[in-house]
Amino acid sequence: MTKPKIAVIALVLLALLLPLALPWIKTPLILGTAFGIAALGISILIVSGQISFGHALFVCGSGYAVAFAARQWPDLDSVLLLALGAGVGALLGVVVGSFVVRYRGIFFGMLNLALSMVLFAALGKFFTLTGGTDGLRLERSPFFGLTMARDQYESVLLVTCVVLALLLGWLVQRYLRSVAGQALAALKSNETRLEYVGISAYQTLWIGYIMSAALCGLSGAMFAIAQGLVTPEMGYWVRSGEIVFVAILGGVGHPVGAFIGAGIFEFVKLFAAAYLTGAWQMVLGFVLIGMVFLAPRGVSALLEPRSSLPIDNEQERP
Amino acid sequence: MSTPLLQTTDLQLAFGAVVVADHINFSLARGERLAVIGQNGAGKTTFINICTGLIRPQGGSVHFDGEDVTRLSPRVIASRGMVRSFQLPQLFSEHTVRDCVRLAAAGKSGRLGLWTPLAQAVSKDAVDSVLEMVGLAARGDALSAALPEGQRKLLDIAMALVLEPKLLILDEPTSGVSTDEKHGLMATIMRALDAQKVTAIFVEHDVDIVSQYATRVAAWIAGRIAADGTPEQVLADLEVRKNVIGE
Helix, strand or coil: CCHHHHHHHHHHHHHHHHHHHCHHHHHHHHHHHHHHHHHHHHHHHHHCCCCCCCCHHHHHHHHHHHHHHHHHCCCCCHHHHHHHHHHHHHHHHHHHHHHHCCCCHHHHHHHHHHHHHHHHHHHHHCHHHHCHHHCEECCCCCECCECCCHHHHHHHHHHHHHHHHHHHHHHHHHHHHEHHHHHHHHHHHCHHHHHHCCCCHHHHHHHHHHHHHHHHHHHHHHHHHHHCEECHHHHCHHHHHHHHHHHHHHCCCCCHHHHHHHHHHHHHHHHHHHHCCCCHHHHHHHHHHHHHHHCCCCHHHHHCCCCCCCCCCCCCCC | CCCCCEEEEEEEEEECCEEEEEEEEEEECCCCEEEEEECCCCCHHHHHHHHCCCCCCCEEEEEECCEECCCCCHHHHHHHCEEEECCCCCCCCCCEHHHHHHHHHHHHHCCCCCCCEHHHHCCHHHHHHHHHHCCCHHHCCCEHHHCCHHHHHHHHHHHHHCCCCCEEEECCCCCCCCHHHHHHHHHHHHHHHHHHCCEEEEECCCHHHHHHHCCEEEEEECCEEEEEECHHHHHHCHHHHHHHHCC
16 A cells, blocks of 8 residues: 555544544544645645635635525535535636636736735625624534534534545546646646647646635635634635645645645644744744755655656755 | 648748848648758748747738638647647656657647546557657656657657647757767658658758758748758758858
């Protein structure tokens, strides 16, 4: 069995067994998994050589869509809310992606950021509709048709999130090996040639963008129903940065990287917040610096056989 | 004879005061092997860039296979059968040799499948035969960035050949290749072109190579075609000898 596969199994066991010993850890695990799914979306874009500093837009937009739906129809099943989140994310991705994918590099990243901040500001201003900066509360909706108490609800949600993470990780891996996925990777190394062999760079990146938006949308739905609250903060640019951080920390070579990154991120946040109150970002900073020097391709790259391809900032050592 | 495969009418383009295409009227019949010669800056690559859609001309038109392709993108023109290789090999540097050719083969169908893995989405035979043709069959699993320059050129050409073009335009296929290897490289390319019966244009500086492999030569001087004919005629032309070959 390959090392990434062992990592997948270890993560799944950890996520499902840890709450038996530490019941309070369910919520951080759900949020971590949700973060991982958003990072999985970002990792698709990183494969194409692009980084978005605004994907919290899709997390937040879908989160609010889910909140509106749950408030309007309190009996709506959580499964449908999750599907709604992914759908709204994809739809937003179709619209935003249609013009954002014309840009590359810093323009791509900043345009995404700008759009996410427009949503952030709008959510804060239209308080009659959105509850302003306080956000919106949503009641616990039924899950698989059953009304549950909080503890039971969280257990079911955790298992659902883990199953979804497994399924989506596999689907993303499958996509990245397909023609569209390989074209996405080729976009990074030679866009001109891609066009000259008859493949549309625009279409290639648009498809990847919609997928990443859908994953971030699903993640937003998970955040919304796990916390019972959506706020404009979900769309703040720092959140977008955190998703990118998690994706880079974990590495994009294998889908498991996004979840390893999310695990480390949640762990650092929990423990640094407990023991170094107010300085957890500093701890994250040191983690990132350590990563740049020790594992520039992310943690998951350490699990794979060393590639012969040198990357830009990693010179071949004598 | 039917319509020419490639025909340009009154092509004009200037970068500021520098005229790079000076009313170029040119036509190419099926089956020809045209060598384009000329000094650096004479407008050879610009002519290729206009024909393949990378640059739009300020005036005039390009017809390919009887259809106007002047305002079409490189992608659409490539899908119609006019394909080029590059002076500096344009490869997917993070892919293996075989995956580079597979991606090109996938481009031929134009469909971006999300499910079937790349390796199964394209015809294995088509990929293998092109790799065989250019002599890279043994290097299929090597990373394209790791190949020596001569093989990078061949891979670049293989990525064009797998598209099964009607017209292949080779921009300086032997530049950056040592003198010893030039003839071997050209022989390999020509064998591959013969195998697919492809009409070809190649930009070339080496007079030996031109006279050996071309059926027709066009000499570019300052954005216009100064001489056009058989290799013997053009290479004997006084203006060409003075301005292009440098005698």
